[in-house]
Amino acid sequence: MIIPELPAYLTSLGGEDYKGFIIALFTLSAGFSRPFSGKLADTIGRIPVMIIGASVCFVAGMLYPLLSFVGGFLFLRFAHGFSTGFTPTGASAYVADSIPYQRRGEAMGLFSLFGSMGMAAGPAIGGWLATLFSIETVFYVSAFTAIFSILILLKLKETLPTKEQISWKMLRLKKDEIIEKRVLIPSGVLFLCCFSFGVVLTIIPDFSTYLGIRNKGLFFGVFTLSSLGIRLLAGKTSDRYGRIPVMRTASATLVFAMALIAFSETKSALLGSGILFGCAVGMYSPTTAAWVVDLSLDQFRGRALATMYIALEAGIGIGALVSGFLFANNPENFRLVFLTSASIAGLAFLFLIFMKKDRQIPAQV
Numbered sequence: 570m571i572i573p574e575l576p577a578y579l580t581s582l583g584g585e586d587y588k589g590f591i592i593a594l595f596t597l598s599a600g601f602s603r604p605f606s607g608k609l610a611d612t613i614g615r616i617p618v619m620i621i622g623a624s625v626c627f628v629a630g631m632l633y634p635l636l637s638f639v640g641g642f643l644f645l646r647f648a649h650g651f652s653t654g655f656t657p658t659g660a661s662a663y664v665a666d667s668i669p670y671q672r673r674g675e676a677m678g679l680f681s682l683f684g685s686m687g688m689a690a691g692p693a694i695g696g697w698l699a700t701l702f703s704i705e706t707v708f709y710v711s712a713f714t715a716i717f718s719i720l721i722l723l724k725l726k727e728t729l730p731t732k733e734q735i736s737w738k739m740l741r742l743k744k745d746e747i748i749e750k751r752v753l754i755p756s757g758v759l760f761l762c763c764f765s766f767g768v769v770l771t772i773i774p775d776f777s778t779y780l781g782i783r784n785k786g787l788f789f790g791v792f793t794l795s796s797l798g799i800r801l802l803a804g805k806t807s808d809r810y811g812r813i814p815v816m817r818t819a820s821a822t823l824v825f826a827m828a829l830i831a832f833s834e835t836k837s838a839l840l841g842s843g844i845l846f847g848c849a850v851g852m853y854s855p856t857t858a859a860w861v862v863d864l865s866l867d868q869f870r871g872r873a874l875a876t877m878y879i880a881l882e883a884g885i886g887i888g889a890l891v892s893g894f895l896f897a898n899n900p901e902n903f904r905l906v907f908l909t910s911a912s913i914a915g916l917a918f919l920f921l922i923f924m925k926k927d928r929q930i931p932a933q934v
Contacts, residue, residue: 570695570711571633571704573786576774578704584639589893592770594643595650596886600879602654604747605740607875609655611868612739614729615663616722618871622656623718625649630712634705652715653882657684661874665862666728671808673862677855678804682797685851689793692786700784749873754924755812755860756880761917762820762853763881765827767888768910769846772896772903779900782836792843796851803852804859812860813924819852820918824911831907888913 575591610618629649636645661680668676695707733739769792774785782788807815826845833839857877865873888910895906 570691573692574699582639589890592889593886594646596882598647598650599654600882602651603875603879606655606658607872610659610662610871612733613735614727614732615659618659619656622652623715626652626715627712630708633708658875662871674804674807674859677858678800681855682800685793685796692789696784696786749876751864752861752873756877758917759857760880760884763884764888764913765910767885768892771889771892788843791840792847795844795847799851804855807856815856817921819849823849823914827911831904
C-alpha cells in the first residue's frame with residue numbers, strides 16, 4: 570500500500586537523495602532477520618514467527634506519521650523490514666509442511682497467488698487513498714490491515730510437530746545456522762532475478778511520473794495482476810517438467826520485460842511491459858520456493874526458506890541501491906538503469922542454460 574507513495578513522501582521531507590534507501594534499508598533488515606526467523610520457525614513454530622512479523626508491520630505503520638523527518642523515516646524503513654523478515658518465512662514453511670512432494674509447485678503457486686493479490690490491491694488502493702486523503706491515511710490503513718492477518722493466524726493449527734519454548738539462547742546463531750548450503754543454487758538464481766524487482770520498486774514511481782501517469786501504483790497493480798494467472802500454471806508445470814525449465818523461461822521473460830521498460834515512452838508501453846514483468850515474477854516466485862523445499866531437509870525447512878529469502882532481500886536491496894545510484898534523480902539515466910537490470914537477469918538465464926537437470930531431493934531425511 571505504501572511503497573508507490575514513499576519516494577514522493579521522502580522528497581517532501583527533504584530526503585530526495587536517499588530514495589535508494591527506501592527499499593534497501595527495508596530489505597537489509599529483512600535479510601538480517603532471516604536466519605533468526607528460520608531458526609525460530611524450526612523451534613518455536615511457524616505461527617508465532619508469522620505473528621511477530623505482522624505485529625512489527627502494525628507498529629511501523631502507526632509510527633510513520635509520528636516520525637515525519639528524514640532520520641525517523643529511514644529508521645522506520647529499517648525496522649519495518651523485520652516484518653518481511655519473519656512472516657513470509659513462517660508462512661512458506663507452514664505451507665510446505667502441509668503439501669505432498671508431487672504437488673509442491675502447484676501449492677506454492679497457489680500460496681504466492683494470494684500474496685500477489687495483496688501486492689496487486691495494495692499499491693492501487695494506496696495510490697487511490699493518497700489522492701483522496703493523505704499519505705498519513707495510507708500509513709494507518711496499512712497498519713490496521715496487519716491486525717486482520719493476526720486474527721487469521723490465531724485461528725490456525727501449528728504444523729511444527731515438536732515445539733520448544735522461546736528463550737534467549739535461540740537468538741544465538743551458530744555458523745551453520747545462518748545459511749542452508751543445500752539451497753544455494755536456487756537462492757543464487759533468485760538473487761539475480763530479484764535485482765530487477767529492486768529496480769522496479771525504486772525507479773518506477775519516478776518513471777511513472779515522468780511519463781505522466783498520476784497514480785504511481787498503477788504499474789505495480791498491472792504487473793502483479795498479470796502474475797496472478799500464471800502462478801498456478803507455472804507451479805503445475807514445474808511439478809511435471811522440472812523447476813529448471815520453468816526458471817529458464819522466467820529469466821528470459823524478465824530480460825525481455827526490463828529491456829522493453831527501458832525503451833518505453835508512453836503509458837501504454839510501460840503498462841504493457843509491466844504485464845511481461847508480472848509474468849516473469851509469477852513464474853520464478855513459486856518455482857524457486859518449490860525448488861528450495863525440494864532440496865531442504867524437513868527439520869531445517871525454516872532455515873532453507875530463510876536462506877532463499879535472504880537471497881531475495883539481497884537482490885531487491887542491491888537492485889534498489891544500484892538503481893538509485895545510477896538514476897541520481899536524472900531522467901536521462903532511466904534507460905541505463907533498466908538495461909543494467911536486464912543484463913543482471915541475463916546472467917540468471919545463462920547460468921540456468923548450463924544446468925542440465927533439477928537437483929531435487931525429496932525432503933524425507
